[in-house]
Amino acid sequence: MTTTLVTGIGELTTHDPSAPGGAGPFAVVIDGEHVAWTGRARDAPTCDEAVDVDGRAVLPGWVDSHTHLVFAGDRGEEFARRVAGQPYEASGIQVTVDATRAAADDDLAARLRRHVAEAARQGTTCLETKTGYGLTVADEARAARIAAAGVDEVTFLGAHLTPAGTTTDAYLDLVCGPMLDAVADHVRWIDVFCEDGAFDGDAAARVLAAGAARGLGGRVHGNQLGPGPGVAVAVAAGAASVDHATHLTDADVDALAGADTVATLLPACDLSTGQPPPPARRLVDAGVTVALASNANPGSCYTTSMALCVALAVLQCGLSVPEAVRAATLGGARALRRDDVGHLRVGARADLHVLDAPTVVHLAQRPGVPLTAAVWRAGRRLSV
Numbered sequence: 569m570t571t572t573l574v575t576g577i578g579e580l581t582t583h584d585p586s587a588p589g590g591a592g593p594f595a596v597v598i599d600g601e602h603v604a605w606t607g608r609a610r611d612a613p614t615c616d617e618a619v620d621v622d623g624r625a626v627l628p629g630w631v632d633s634h635t636h637l638v639f640a641g642d643r644g645e646e647f648a649r650r651v652a653g654q655p656y657e658a659s660g661i662q663v664t665v666d667a668t669r670a671a672a673d674d675d676l677a678a679r680l681r682r683h684v685a686e687a688a689r690q691g692t693t694c695l696e697t698k699t700g701y702g703l704t705v706a707d708e709a710r711a712a713r714i715a716a717a718g719v720d721e722v723t724f725l726g727a728h729l730t731p732a733g734t735t736t737d738a739y740l741d742l743v744c745g746p747m748l749d750a751v752a753d754h755v756r757w758i759d760v761f762c763e764d765g766a767f768d769g770d771a772a773a774r775v776l777a778a779g780a781a782r783g784l785g786g787r788v789h790g791n792q793l794g795p796g797p798g799v800a801v802a803v804a805a806g807a808a809s810v811d812h813a814t815h816l817t818d819a820d821v822d823a824l825a826g827a828d829t830v831a832t833l834l835p836a837c838d839l840s841t842g843q844p845p846p847p848a849r850r851l852v853d854a855g856v857t858v859a860l861a862s863n864a865n866p867g868s869c870y871t872t873s874m875a876l877c878v879a880l881a882v883l884q885c886g887l888s889v890p891e892a893v894r895a896a897t898l899g900g901a902r903a904l905r906r907d908d909v910g911h912l913r914v915g916a917r918a919d920l921h922v923l924d925a926p927t928v929v930h931l932a933q934r935p936g937v938p939l940t941a942a943v944w945r946a947g948r949r950l951s952v
């Protein structure tokens with residue numbers, strides 16, 4: 569197995585409490601797919617090869633724990649109407665459902681690959697994506713299969729919207745029965761959009777219970793467009809995360825503070841849909857584990873940029889830069905209940921993100937500037 573010394577690191581973020589502090593330069597040793605050593609460059613062991621990053625900052629690759637990237641079609645016209653004043657509505661999902669059903673498998677897979685590559689070029693090394701634009705047994709199974717071949721983590725979101733031509737009760741029977749059977753081999757998670765205009769709290773609890781009975785972990789889209797039962801349902805079901813979490817009551821924050829459920833915040837989505845910024849400061853101060861994710865999808869938020877999410881979390885939501893970086897790396901890993909990514913402790917998957925900047929502060933100080941200089945994923949250097 570080849571060992572690689574990444575050295576000359578000006579600022580190193582490992583999320584390892586025992587890592588040496590103070591001034592660099594620092595170094596990381598990659599052995600095969602994993603991190604084998606981190607510390608001061610002068611103490612580094614000899615390796616087969618060395619890469620000098622010349623004083624740049626190194627951090628774990630982004631863990632983007634919330635995207636919807638199995639889709640076809642385009643919603644640019646909807647976005648243009650939105651910026652002209654029309655509110656975002658969940659019913660826009662049906663437009664993408666129609667386009668996705670009409671697309672060929674190869675087209676869906678190629679689009680997914682393009683978006684995953686786009687994210688990787690910006691430092692995302694672990695990515696979750698969802699079904700949810702099929703909404704028939706065959707189309708959801710196809711989306712799950714395509715997603716499983718293209719990303720790290722796959723979530724079944726059959727309960728995204730009740731499709732045209734059926735009732736919510738009949739559709740839930742399908743989601744919790746034959747549709748779940750058809751996707752279960754390809755997915756690790758089950759999700760439900762718990763919101764006015766989508767599914768209510770009882771429906772959401774039913775979907776999560778059906779998934780749990782098949783061994784799937786739970787996730788919930790909740791409290792996106794207004795207050796609602798999403799957080800309470802997620803916490804009661806022991807879901808790994810509740811995503812959006814924009815409109816929270818004090819009871820919601822208290823419930824999250826006493827639970828293992830991560831609050832996954834999607835600030836780029838809130839910006840794109842005219843919602844207030846998510847209450848990141850309030851959640852962190854209450855002791856809630858917070859993740860930041862892109863929510864890349866063709867409707868509510870068409871960006872794969874985790875750096876943008878970090879910048880928004882700092883500039884709009886009151887997090888410090890280290891808090892935002894932690895939420896976009898370790899927080900995402902917690903939301904996916906993974907120990908191998910989101911940090912650079914010895915044994916971690918060697919997912920390294922080298923910034924064209926001396927410190928992570930530049931992520932918020934230089935919003936919109938592409939700052940990714942190099943990326944390693946599982947020990948392999950990607951071309952960025």
Ligand code: NIG
Pocket residue numbers: 636658660661664761789792837863865866867868869
């Ligand atoms: O997370 N909230 C529901 N689902 C997506 C939106 C999907 C769409 O508009 O196509 C979201 O924002």
